[in-house]
Amino acid sequence: MDIVDLGTLPKSEAVYSDFLLQVREKLEMDHAAYAGLNPAAGAIHGYVTYSDEWKLHYQEQGFHMIDPTLHMSQRSIAPVDWSRLERSSDFRRVFRDAHDFGIGDQGLTIPVRGPYGDVGLLSVTRECSTDEWHKLVRHTLGDLQSLAVHIHDTVMSSDMLGRVLYHPSLSTREAEILQWVAAGKSQQDIGDILSISHRTVEVHLRSSREKLCALTTAQAVGRAVGLGLIYPG
Template structure:
């Protein structure tokens, strides 16, 4: 089973328990040792209300919560205020409390990894964190090699998580035009807007127009998330 097939399998999960197991399996397949997906219905809500799906040590999770580490963790602060991913570096930890927190985290093998912030259209907030056993330059090189896959994965996970949070029922039938299906299929295999415009013999503006309509139909924020949903629903194949 390749990466895309695993993402489609994640999209097709019918309950949060099986979905959680698939997230961990997919992260391992990608080469990451531990993973955490946290989602909350509003960035203003207290973090203890978040849905947390993780393979982190329960001892570490209990200590993290008991000591209120979310309030001093610079990765959490970054995720609240940015949409860009952050690779874990010692330089992020500046204050004495943050440095003590870092040393304790390292004792649980949290030395290297990456976190992707998740921000939804109705102020939903979350993070996808992936830990890797490599360190320093090797870890950073490995993470950079996986950024495209992680970006694809986090879009799918976030949309699925929002569905669980809102307790959505089955979505209504989604109707795509032949042109939309063609564009979505090329998007699913990683073609850029410029490349698709050349394949379809039309302007980039026309492609952007169709992609905007596609995202609207699937109620997602990115073309990747739309592609994953379309594959899971059997609307396109790659």
């Protein structure tokens, strides 16, 4: 995925908005939005691709207090298609206004639970036929899951407390596999060397990448070397 890697850039609000614009572009969505709730810091972070008018209206109306796409989705562990949400008075209130701003109610929210009670919600919307929507969701769900964790982890570790709490801790197996990658071995080779299945190598690499806030294995190796978790190849 050639979406900008947040780990390499100085953290500023503009970077997150750019990231969401790229998510929107690559995955062919109308909009993408991220909301992060961090009880440890008592902070709520929000970044969206919606128009400034809708952002302002949303805040003025206090919709973040009642928006079911946030409040119901954060209690799910699976992505929540908005068609599953009850058409409650809160739902109707938010989406009646959203409609006036050209935003429909066909969307999906990916909930991410962090280790410290923090929750991230990556939402995407697209106005199209139901069939098209289901196909799009099926094709992009795996990517959306990874991107949701990527933006959430980056936002959560953007302050001092978060950086300490989110310091990556690799298991011996994860460090060992990453060390072999740094030495230029393929996943196939590593599986043979360690006598484990290739899929085991793959899930450990995936876990290492996410712990190191990297979207690619090469970035993960670079960062692990930088943090002194493995030796340079």
